[in-house]
Amino acid sequence: MADRSDYGGKRQEPVSVLTSRWDVPDAHTLAGYERTGGYQVLRSVLDADPAHLRQQVKDSGLRGRGGAGFPTGVKWGFMPLDGPKPVYLVVNADEGEPGTFKDRELMERDPHQLLEGMAISGRALKSKRGFIFLRGEYLWPGIRLEEAIAEAYDAGYLGAGIMGSDLDFDITLHYAAGAYICGEETALLNALEGRRGQPRLRPPFPAIAGAYAAPTAVNNVETIMNVPWIIERGVDWYRSIGTEKSPGPKVFCVSGEVQRPGNYEWPMGTPAKQIVEESCLGMLPERELKFWVPGGSSTPLLTAEHYHDNITMDFESIQAAGSLMGTTAMMMYSHRTSVVDAALNWTRFYEHESCGKCTPCREGTFWLGQILQRILDGDGRPEDIDILTDVTAGIFQRAFCALADGACSPIDSSLKYFRDEYEYLVEHGRLPDHIERHAGPVTQNSGHLRPNHRAPLYDPEPAKV
Numbered sequence: 001m002a003d004r005s006d007y008g009g010k011r012q013e014p015v016s017v018l019t020s021r022w023d024v025p026d027a028h029t030l031a032g033y034e035r036t037g038g039y040q041v042l043r044s045v046l047d048a049d050p051a052h053l054r055q056q057v058k059d060s061g062l063r064g065r066g067g068a069g070f071p072t073g074v075k076w077g078f079m080p081l082d083g084p085k086p087v088y089l090v091v092n093a094d095e096g097e098p099g100t101f102k103d104r105e106l107m108e109r110d111p112h113q114l115l116e117g118m119a120i121s122g123r124a125l126k127s128k129r130g131f132i133f134l135r136g137e138y139l140w141p142g143i144r145l146e147e148a149i150a151e152a153y154d155a156g157y158l159g160a161g162i163m164g165s166d167l168d169f170d171i172t173l174h175y176a177a178g179a180y181i182c183g184e185e186t187a188l189l190n191a192l193e194g195r196r197g198q199p200r201l202r203p204p205f206p207a208i209a210g211a212y213a214a215p216t217a218v219n220n221v222e223t224i225m226n227v228p229w230i231i232e233r234g235v236d237w238y239r240s241i242g243t244e245k246s247p248g249p250k251v252f253c254v255s256g257e258v259q260r261p262g263n264y265e266w267p268m269g270t271p272a273k274q275i276v277e278e279s280c281l282g283m284l285p286e287r288e289l290k291f292w293v294p295g296g297s298s299t300p301l302l303t304a305e306h307y308h309d310n311i312t313m314d315f316e317s318i319q320a321a322g323s324l325m326g327t328t329a330m331m332m333y334s335h336r337t338s339v340v341d342a343a344l345n346w347t348r349f350y351e352h353e354s355c356g357k358c359t360p361c362r363e364g365t366f367w368l369g370q371i372l373q374r375i376l377d378g379d380g381r382p383e384d385i386d387i388l389t390d391v392t393a394g395i396f397q398r399a400f401c402a403l404a405d406g407a408c409s410p411i412d413s414s415l416k417y418f419r420d421e422y423e424y425l426v427e428h429g430r431l432p433d434h435i436e437r438h439a440g441p442v443t444q445n446s447g448h449l450r451p452n453h454r455a456p457l458y459d460p461e462p463a464k465v
């Protein structure tokens with residue numbers, strides 16, 4: 001275990017807020033939740049002024065936990081709440097970003113925390129209807145949520161006249177069909193409405209015209225789970241955790257070649273190294289850190305050079321280091337792992353998940369995968385490395401939505417730091433002896449392998465059907 005003095009003035013103590021019920025075996029039941037203070041905050045806001053609740057969320061500085069980090073109170077402030085249309089709250093529980101599994105465990109272990117957060121947010125937004133857009137593969141969280149919703153209705157915490165008040169709030173649980181793009185908020189809304197899951201042109205933004213063309217707050221699971229805590233404990237308490245610009249507690253999901261992967265709650269602004277060393281007990285034996293991503297595969301990877309006391313897990317620090325906080329899914333890789341293979345693995349994911357609406361992403365992700373595959377298979381040509389850069393330049397910020405920018409991240413950042421590994425592969429037709437090919441293409445696991453997926457780019461032999 002690392003010595004705390006390693007982290008200079010930035011060291012933090014772990015916190016237990018959003019995960020505080022994780023040690024309570026029956027926290028997922030209404031009895032367990034009520035016993036640990038559950039639904040008391042909702043009870044306290046039944047007559048509260050919605051504008052006051054919104055102001056508290058704004059003053060807390062809470063930033064969205066779904067990836068972009070947009071301030072929640074500011075987003076809510078854009079919404080016309082007194083117009084003729086109903087107001088909707090849509091919880092984004094799609095959680096498709098590779099490496100991300102925080103919302104899953106939060107929902108499995110403490111589903112009522114989400115429901116209470118939604119009902120309080122509903123009060124703040126004058127909304128009577130919330131949706132949970134749940135990743136289709138999340139069967140177990142779905143079962144837990146279904147049970148919790150039924151219990152909450154039976155106990156009068158949801159539905160018409162909550163706890164005898166004039167507050168109404170209903171929740172609809174919507175199982176998504178399992179497409180990564182449907183985590184993007186406008187594609188999500190299309191899918192929720194039964195349309196094709198592709199992003200919408202913005203503006204109008206969902207805050208103005210979202211679900212069913214009505215004002216809609218789309219917020220991540222973890223974002224909404226922060227709300228009861230802010231209302232209960234106050235803005236000063238909330239801002240005492242984390243940094244000035246990135247306040248509050250955060251659940252970090254750490255995976256890869258560490259001793260103890262998992263979800264760990266720390267204040268925003270904790271050194272990445274401290275989280276990995278203390279919660280995960282560091283890298284596996286005899287594995288030196290080579291590269292890591294701070295926030296899921298869509299965020300540029302960083303290296304061992306960035307693994308020190310001053311790289312802290314908050315929006316500003318990670319951006320200054322050249323990456324993004326994203327979903328705070330930290331994936332750690334050792335010197336034995338091929339960064340080119342990791343980039344291919346992620347690229348196959350983006351290729352598979354591209355919704356096909358726009359050409360740079362639909363075509364570009366396919367060709368990036370083909371070129372990376374060729375390089376890894378030992379058939380790379382010297383010009384391939386520049387072609388990769390050329391293709392990502394044609395995609396980055398030229399596509400319809402942010403999925404395509406995310407697809408460029410692993411390639412551009414791995415080329416920035418590990419160009420020598422690409423060059424070695426092209427020159428020698430194989431990886432250096434100390435590097436293994438760990439990762440296989442995602443598409444192999446997904447059951448959607450195209451017949452000619454692994455074929456060389458220019459196959460002299462036409463495929464035999």
Ligand SMILES: Cc1cc2nc3c(=O)[nH]c(=O)nc-3n(C[C@H](O)[C@H](O)[C@H](O)COP(=O)(O)O)c2cc1C
Nearest residue numbers: 064065066092094095096183184185219220223402
């Ligand atoms: C391709 C793509 C996938 C996304 N997937 C998710 C997701 O699974 N969960 C999520 O909360 N946000 C996801 N987002 C971000 C959402 O578009 C949106 O910013 C977020 O739900 C807003 O909630 P927040 O402000 O509480 O973070 C995704 C964005 C993109 C571009």
Ligand code: SF4
Nearest residue numbers: 355356357358361401
């Ligand atoms: S960038 Fe990709 S995922 Fe986004 S709209 Fe275009 S094709 Fe679809």
